[in-house]
Amino acid sequence: MTNAPGSATFEVGERAPLFLVAAHTHIAADPAEVYALVSDLPRSAQWSPECVGGTWISGEPGTVGAVFRGENLRAPDVVGWAPVVRGTWFTESEVIAADPGHGFGWAMRDSAGVRQDSVWRYDIEPATGGCVLTHRFRMGHATEGIRGITAAMDEAQTRRFLAEWGAKLAADLPVTLERVKRIAERSTTGRH
Template structure:
């Protein structure tokens, strides 16, 4: 059955990698630029990005709403921020990764996703929805919004 498996988009930002990293690693800001994740909140007393820190991502797609646990898998200031979403039973589902690279006086920011596991029910639910196109469009929109915010600072 078809399902989105990987996707990536890139953007050039006129801001230093560390400044961009500070934005993307503050998960409480994600709702400001993601078309799907409208709110995120730290769990277990975490307040900043660190490997192993957990958070909830609150998502919506039309009238459908859901929440996913996520655990940070990389937190390298100015270089990489990534996390894996977990299904309700704790199984890893999707790896989301932001990679930063200095380019001239700014930053190339890449956002990518890779499905690690997808339930049969989710695959069936995706049959009438162009999930792959929607995710790819979403990451490009997210990057453009991050760029706008980063270049205003």
């Protein structure tokens, strides 16, 4: 799946994956510096449209197996007709990939602390003048949250929700990347 810098593509399917979203951008910064930034999940509030911070609750921060408790804030108008969580809410995620300078990923956990087939990831590729940062989201099968949201929906409402949620995800990823880019490039130019 390819896309222009700063835009995102997504697919919604009846079978796995349920969501597959990706966006990328060029960043004029060293891959190791970009990795250090995006793998510092407590700083997510600086670039995420929903995450307003959080803390590591177990494991060595930023390493495979570490668990992060994120604090999130969702506006009332986000897919406003659907019964999604609004206001402040919390998530737990487990780091599943930590390859400094190359890639960092985490899987969302359910209310019992079990990893779900819901993975966020950053991939970093060296490029002329810096690197290309790709941000991806993949949900293979419906998570506990998606099942709860769609439980009382008929088939048409479920399809509508999935399409609108996929569009929301596709809109959020380029916003995240633009903010990461601005922070990373400001840090790089501040040293010269």
